[in-house]
Amino acid sequence: MARFPGLSRGPSVARAARRNRRRRTRLLMVAALVALVVTTLHAPAPAKALSNGSGTIETKGFDTCQDPTEGQMQAFWNGTPYWWLGTYIGGSEMGCSQPNLNATWLNDVRNQGWNFEFIWVGPQSPCTSYRYTFSSNPSTAYTQGQNEASSAWTTLTNLGITNGALHTAIVYDLESSPSGCQSATNSFIQGWINELHISPAQVAGVYGSVCGSSLQSYASLNPPPDFIWGAYYDGNSSTSDLWAGSCGVPSGDWVYHQRLKQYNNTHYETWNGVTLSVDDDCANGPVDPSGNGAVDNSCL
Amino acid sequence: MERVVRRWLTPLLAAMVVVLVGCGMEPHGIVAGSPADPIPWVNSPGTAQLSATVHASRACAAADLSVKAGKSGAFHGMATQEILFTNQGRAACFLPGPPASVVVLGNGIRRPVAAGSGPDVASRVDLAVGQMAQLLIGTPGTCSGVGHPQVGSRVDLTLATGERVPVFGTWVNVECGAPVVAAFAAGPVPAASVPASGLLATISGPGSVARGSDLQYFITLKNPSSASITMSACPSYTETLGVNPATVVRQTLLLNCSAMPAINVGAAVVFEMRLSVPAGIPSGITKLTWSLQVPNGPSAGTAIQLT
Numbered sequence: 383m384a385r386f387p388g389l390s391r392g393p394s395v396a397r398a399a400r401r402n403r404r405r406r407t408r409l410l411m412v413a414a415l416v417a418l419v420v421t422t423l424h425a426p427a428p429a430k431a432l433s434n435g436s437g438t439i440e441t442k443g444f445d446t447c448q449d450p451t452e453g454q455m456q457a458f459w460n461g462t463p464y465w466w467l468g469t470y471i472g473g474s475e476m477g478c479s480q481p482n483l484n485a486t487w488l489n490d491v492r493n494q495g496w497n498f499e500f501i502w503v504g505p506q507s508p509c510t511s512y513r514y515t516f517s518s519n520p521s522t523a524y525t526q527g528q529n530e531a532s533s534a535w536t537t538l539t540n541l542g543i544t545n546g547a548l549h550t551a552i553v554y555d556l557e558s559s560p561s562g563c564q565s566a567t568n569s570f571i572q573g574w575i576n577e578l579h580i581s582p583a584q585v586a587g588v589y590g591s592v593c594g595s596s597l598q599s600y601a602s603l604n605p606p607p608d609f610i611w612g613a614y615y616d617g618n619s620s621t622s623d624l625w626a627g628s629c630g631v632p633s634g635d636w637v638y639h640q641r642l643k644q645y646n647n648t649h650y651e652t653w654n655g656v657t658l659s660v661d662d663d664c665a666n667g668p669v670d671p672s673g674n675g676a677v678d679n680s681c682l
Numbered sequence: 683m684e685r686v687v688r689r690w691l692t693p694l695l696a697a698m699v700v701v702l703v704g705c706g707m708e709p710h711g712i713v714a715g716s717p718a719d720p721i722p723w724v725n726s727p728g729t730a731q732l733s734a735t736v737h738a739s740r741a742c743a744a745a746d747l748s749v750k751a752g753k754s755g756a757f758h759g760m761a762t763q764e765i766l767f768t769n770q771g772r773a774a775c776f777l778p779g780p781p782a783s784v785v786v787l788g789n790g791i792r793r794p795v796a797a798g799s800g801p802d803v804a805s806r807v808d809l810a811v812g813q814m815a816q817l818l819i820g821t822p823g824t825c826s827g828v829g830h831p832q833v834g835s836r837v838d839l840t841l842a843t844g845e846r847v848p849v850f851g852t853w854v855n856v857e858c859g860a861p862v863v864a865a866f867a868a869g870p871v872p873a874a875s876v877p878a879s880g881l882l883a884t885i886s887g888p889g890s891v892a893r894g895s896d897l898q899y900f901i902t903l904k905n906p907s908s909a910s911i912t913m914s915a916c917p918s919y920t921e922t923l924g925v926n927p928a929t930v931v932r933q934t935l936l937l938n939c940s941a942m943p944a945i946n947v948g949a950a951v952v953f954e955m956r957l958s959v960p961a962g963i964p965s966g967i968t969k970l971t972w973s974l975q976v977p978n979g980p981s982a983g984t985a986i987q988l989t
Contacts, residue, residue: 448869452978454870456971456973457733460920460922460932460971460973461922461925461969461971462925465969474755475756476753476755477753477754477756477757477762477764477818478752478753478764479752479764493884493982494971494982495983496983506823509828509829510823510824511761511821511825511855511858512761513755513761513853513855555756557756557757557758591759594759648758648802650802655733656870659801674985676967676969676985
C-alpha cells in the first residue's frame with residue numbers, strides 16, 4: 383500500500399511542518415514590523431479636525447462673499463473688534479468660489495482665535511429668479527429642505543468637524559421669500575430644521591432679510607429655527623433691533639441668545655494693512671465651536 | 683508557540699520601540715525649549731512685515747489674463763455670476779475698473795452690464811503675477827411674474843486695451859432687471875513662502891492677567907515638514923493685546939534664535955513671551971495674538987481676561 387505524505391505523517395514530516403510554521407510566523411512578524419514602521423513614518427499627518435459644538439457669543443463679526451486667506455484673517459483679527467466670521471461652506475447657490483476653504487484653513491483660522499458661523503446657500507424660493515430653486519409644492523419642498531440639511535451635514539463632517547458635527551450651528555441663507563411662495567418656503571425650512579435635528583443634531587439657523595426673507599414667518603414652525611440671522615442695514619448693531627417699522631422680527635421672538643444681525647451692508651474695511659469687502663455683523667447667539675469672546679454691549 | 687513568542691516577539695517589540703523613537707515619533711536634537719524649560723524671552727526690537735502692494739505701470743492685455751466664469755449664485759438679494767481674472771503674464775498689470783461687459787442672451791440679444799458705483803466696486807485693481815481679481819455681475823433676485831428666465835450663457839468683456847474677451851459658461855438671468863456690476867475687487871497678493879512659513883504655532887498661558895502687570899505666555903513652534911528649519915535669518919514676531927477701539931498694545935520683537943538656531947523635523951520648541959499690560963487698558967475679555975513675521979507665517983491667538 384503506497385504511503386501518501388500527509389495522510390499519515392511520520393516524525394520527520396511533523397518536524398518539517400513545525401519548522402515551516404515557525405518560518406511563517408517569523409516572516410509574518412517581520413512583515414508586520416516593517417509595515418508598522420513604514421506606515422508610522424510615512425503615513426500622512428492625521429487630518430486636522432475642528433471641534434464640534436457651539437457656544438453663545440455676544441460680540442461682533444463679519445462676513446464676506448469669499449472666505450479670506452489665512453493672512454487676511456490674521457490681519458482682521460489682531461486688535462480688531464471682530465471675533466467671528468460668517469463662513470460660506472457650500473450649497474448650489476453659494477455666490478463665490480472658495481479656494482481657501484478646507485480643514486487646514488478652518489483649523490489654522492481657529493488657531494488664530496476665530497469662531498465661525500457656517501453658512502449654507504442652497505436652492506432659493508421658487509418665486510425668485512435664481513438658478514436653483516426649490517419646488518413650489520410644499521411636500522416636495524420639505525424633502526428638498528431635508529436633502530439640503532443632509533448635504534450641509536456631509537460638508538461639515540468632510541471639513542473635519544468632529545463627533546458628527548454634534549451641536550454645531552449652521553444657517554441656511556435664504557436671500558428672499560416672496561409671499562406668493564411662503565407656504566413652500568415654510569415647508570422647505572421645516573425640512574431643513576427637522577433633518578438637522580436628527581442625532582447627532584446640529585443647531586439650525588436661518589439667515590435672510592428681516593423683511594424680504596420673511597424671517598418672522600418661521601417663528602410659527604414646529605420646531606422653529608434654533609436661531610435667526612437677520613439682515614437689516616440700519617447701522618444699529620443691536621440684535622434686539624430686527625423690527626423695521628412695518629415688517630421684521632418682533633421683539634418677543636428668538637430672545638434667548640438666538641439672534642444675529644447683519645447691520646451694515648457690504649463695504650470696504652482695512653485692518654492692519656489688509657482691505658476686505660465685508661458686511662458687519664453682531665451676535666447674541668451661537669457660533670462655532672465654543673463662543674469664547676468679549677461681551678460687546680452694542681450687540682445685545 | 684510560546685517559545686516563538688519568547689524568542690521573537692519580545693526582541694521585536696523592543697526593536698520597534700528603538701526604531702520608532704529614533705525615527706521621528708519623538709522630536710530629537712532638542713536640548714531646550716520644552717514646556718518645562720522654554721527658550722527665554724529677549725527684548726530685542728524686530729521688524730514687522732509690510733503688506734504687499736502692487737502698482738502696475740500698464741493695463742492688462744488679453745494675453746496677460748486668464749478669464750473664466752466662476753460660480754453663479756445668490757448674494758445680497760441678487761442673482762450673481764462670478765467672473766475670475768488671473769494675471770498669468772510675466773509682469774504686473776492693472777484693470778482700470780471693471781471691464782465693460784455685455785450679457786449675450788440665447789437669442790443673441792445683448793444686454794449691457796451697468797457700471798456699479800457701490801462701495802464694493804473698486805475703481806482700479808493692480809494684479810501681481812499670479813494674482814486674481816473677481817468681477818461679480820448681479821441681477822435682481824425677484825420680481826412680479828418671475829418664472830420666465832432670460833439667461834445669458836456668455837458675457838463679452840472689453841478690456842482697456844480694446845480687446846474683446848468672451849467668457850463662456852455663465853448664467854446671468856435678466857428676467858427681473860438689467861445686470862449690474864455688484865462687486866469688483868482684487869484678491870490677495872501672492873507671497874512666496876519661506877521655510878519658517880511652514881511652522882505651526884500654538885499659544886498657551888494664563889486665562890487672566892492683572893492690568894499693570896507683566897503677562898507671561900508661551901508659543902510652541904512645531905516643524906511638521908520633512909526638513910529642518912534654520913532660523914539663521916532670525917524672524918520677528920508681532921504680538922497684540924486688546925481690541926479696537928480701546929487700547930491695543932502692539933509690539934514687534936525678534937525671536938530668540940540664538941538659543942534655538944534650528945527646529946528639527948517633527949520637533950516642537952517652546953518660546954517664552956512677555957508683554958507689559960497697561961494699567962489703563964479696559965478690563966474684561968480681550969484678544970491676545972501672536973504672529974511670526976514671515977510670508978504666510980504661522981499665527982496663534984486666544985481670548986484672555988484682563989482683571
